[in-house]
Amino acid sequence: MRSPVNHALPLALVAALAGGVAAYAKQSPAPVPVSGPAADYPVVVGDPFQVGGATFTPEDRLNYDAVGYADVGAAGGTGISAAHKTLPLPSYIEVTSLESGKTILVRAERRGPMNDRLIELSPGAAAQLGLAGSARPAVRVRRVNPPEQERAMLRSGGRAPERMETPKGLLDALNRKLAAGTNALSPKPAVAPASATPAPAATATPRSAPSATPRPLPSAAPKPSPTPKPSPTPKPTATPAPAAPAPAPTTAAAPRPAATGSQIVQVAAFSTQDRANAAAAKLGGQVSPAGRVWRVRLGPFATRAQADAALAKAKGAGYSDARIQRAD
Incomplete structure (x- = not known):
């Protein structure tokens, strides 16, 4: 004798399982949005x-x-x-x-x-x-x-x-x-600007080199030769005559650096001391406050040739507004 089959039982079982899944889904937490420093990552650079x-x-x-x-x-x-x-x-x-x-x-x-x-x-x-x-x-x-x-x-x-x-x-x-x-x-x-910056530096260096070279040589050579001191003393010995020109060039050349004066290169002015320190460390300069800005300077230099070389270095580093000034 065949026993009766309850067709409503499987449907009730499926409904119960579906209700359990829905209840579990409601209890599971929603994804938390990323916050804090992690929100800035990943950082994208991209292609050209x-x-x-x-x-x-x-x-x-x-x-x-x-x-x-x-x-x-x-x-x-x-x-x-x-x-x-x-x-x-x-x-x-x-x-x-x-x-x-x-x-x-x-x-x-x-x-x-x-x-x-x-x-x-x-x-x-x-x-x-x-x-x-x-x-x-x-x-x-x-x-x-x-x-x-x-x-x-x-x-x-x-x-x-x-x-x-x-x-x-x-x-x-x-x-x-x-x-x-x-x-x-x-x-x-x-x-x-990067390629054009070294051009002034190259032209400035030759100008300073010839101006520095002829000054000591022509001025120092004629002055010791016609000095009146060797002429009255030829009788004792002829050796003091060549000895006299030796100190003459040193005394003649000594005043020339003082005549040009001390010069500095004003590189740039920065709104923060940290950026000024970074630029000074890169160029080997000094930082000094000036009101609400910080100035970066190179020097002082005794000759124009030294100042020109420092100016070329500053401009080559990208500081196109750098200029030579007389030291304070």
Whole structure:
């Protein structure tokens, strides 16, 4: 005799299993969003690309510091962010208005701008810097390493505290740098100043060499020969006559370094002492405070030839505004 089959039992079992799975899914925690320093990783550098026939190669350059022109909110962007052609993504940069001297902290999050501008600011960043409505604002872009607290502010769409205003002296120097085209907005001009910088140094060295060579020789040779002292003493001996010219060149050449005076090479002025110390260590110079800036100098030098050589060294290192001055 066949026993009756309960067809409702399998359906009840399937429903119970489905309810258990749903209950487990509700109890499992949702994925926690990444926060803290890990939110800035991985850092993307990227491959070279072309804009308007010029090739740009992204690189992880820690000491990036350039002047140029900015686009204001052309491609959107949220929070206080920016687009840059070569800096790693993300990275943090200080943007300074070369008109007002105001400086803010910005997070570079995307590639761009796809034109000849140096940087593209989000509408929020442009408003914080006071550039809203500007057609072609001139800016300075400098990569920095801010504390995690300020990084978190920018990641969450907020604003980091504004930096100290740029001193007028440094602001004038940055505007002269922009007018001279020292910092390029594309790779082609960037190479031009570097190759053109040694040329003045090469021409300055030959000029100083001939000027230093003829001074001691012609002036020292005629003076000892017609001295009246050997003429009245030929009777005792002829040996004192050659001995007399020997001290004459030393006394004649001694005043010449003093006549040129002590000279120094003014390399650059920096808004922070750390950057001034780094430049001084690189060139072998000294750092001295001057108001709200720190000056880097080479010297002093006793001759113009030494000062010219130091000036060529400073310009070869990229400080095109370096110049020779008389020591204070």
